[in-house]
Amino acid sequence: MRKYSRFGLYLLDMDGTIYFENSLIPGAYEFINKLKEENIPYVFISNNSSVSKSTYLEKLANLGIPCSEDNLFSSAMAMGLYLKENYLDKKVFVVGTKLFKDELLNYGINLVDDESADILVVGYDRELTYEKLEVACRLLDGDVIFLATNPDLVYPLKNKRYLPDCGSICNMLTVATGKSPKYIGKPNPFMIDYLKKKFGVRNEDVVVVGDRLYTDIQLAINANVNSILVLTGEATKEMLEESKVKPNYVVDSIKDLI
Ligand SMILES: [Mg+2]
Incomplete structure (x- = not known):
């Protein structure tokens, strides 16, 4: 596997990848703080359109995860941008x-x-x-x-x-x-195309980390960027075997990326 520091932009799914309801998945805190220490940009991407930016910022702050508006992109925000454009x-x-x-x-x-x-x-x-x-x-x-x-x-x-x-x-x-x-949300590549421009990175520098094959991993495939599937959420080894949607890498949990 490529060394994690070789990716230039991490797009992190939230539910099932870094937390489940109100509990952090072990290793998520350490991994995200490591990215921050090394100045590697990361953006939390969520398909949940029922809540606002501030809901996420509050939740992540309560979990001790460093996050500002720049590190956050939801399908609600993507829809706002898409309609505006x-x-x-x-x-x-x-x-x-x-x-x-x-x-x-x-x-x-x-x-x-x-x-x-x-x-x-x-x-x-x-x-x-x-x-x-x-x-x-x-x-x-x-x-x-x-x-x-x-x-x-x-x-x-x-x-x-x-x-x-x-x-x-x-x-x-x-x-x-x-x-x-x-x-407009995952797996439409609109979100990644926007973030690539915003952060000035190339496709090969971008990696999506997520737990769902038909949204997170399909998103990476549609946008022609790298993908890492974590097995802490929806997808299981059995689902992966049966699916046509294949990630570049599979890890048990975000902990394995530290
Ligand atoms: Mg998820």
Whole structure:
């Protein structure tokens, strides 16, 4: 395996990679502090679009992990940037949380709460209602642009429980209307393309570290950068064997990267 210091930008998944709910995964603290000591840039990338930047900054600070706004990129922020770059003049209807809408407002996006929207954006909506779904279906019956933050089907909770994530909400809309969204979060390479420019690094310098094959590792493949799968979260050795999505490296845990 390449020596870790030879990568020039670490893109770190959070849930299942550096922590699980409110507990750090052993070795995560040491690994991230090592990167900081060696001045190797790292960015936490998350597909969770239900919370805001400050939610993450607070959580990471509570866990003792050094992080500023520069080290953070979520699918909510990616959606804000994407809309700003491509559709700043359009009206957007959001199926998402209040915090997600606040994040989009930070990017100057024009949000509306009715059927006058040009764009439908779906996130991981823990405040989902049938009123929102009714507007979404009405919009999808027309020629609205359909975007969504992340294709994750479930959001993991403690004790093997889970909630339907953005991908499941979108699947429901797809079954009802026949329309499918374009996902902006992982594994769309949009997030990596943006970060490569921001940090001025080449593809071979970038590595994604994550626990999910169909988001984290697929992201690295789509963006043509390196990938390391950790086995502390969703993916197991058996899943890896059966999957067509193969990482460059596999480690039991982030601890092995110190
Ligand atoms: Mg994860």
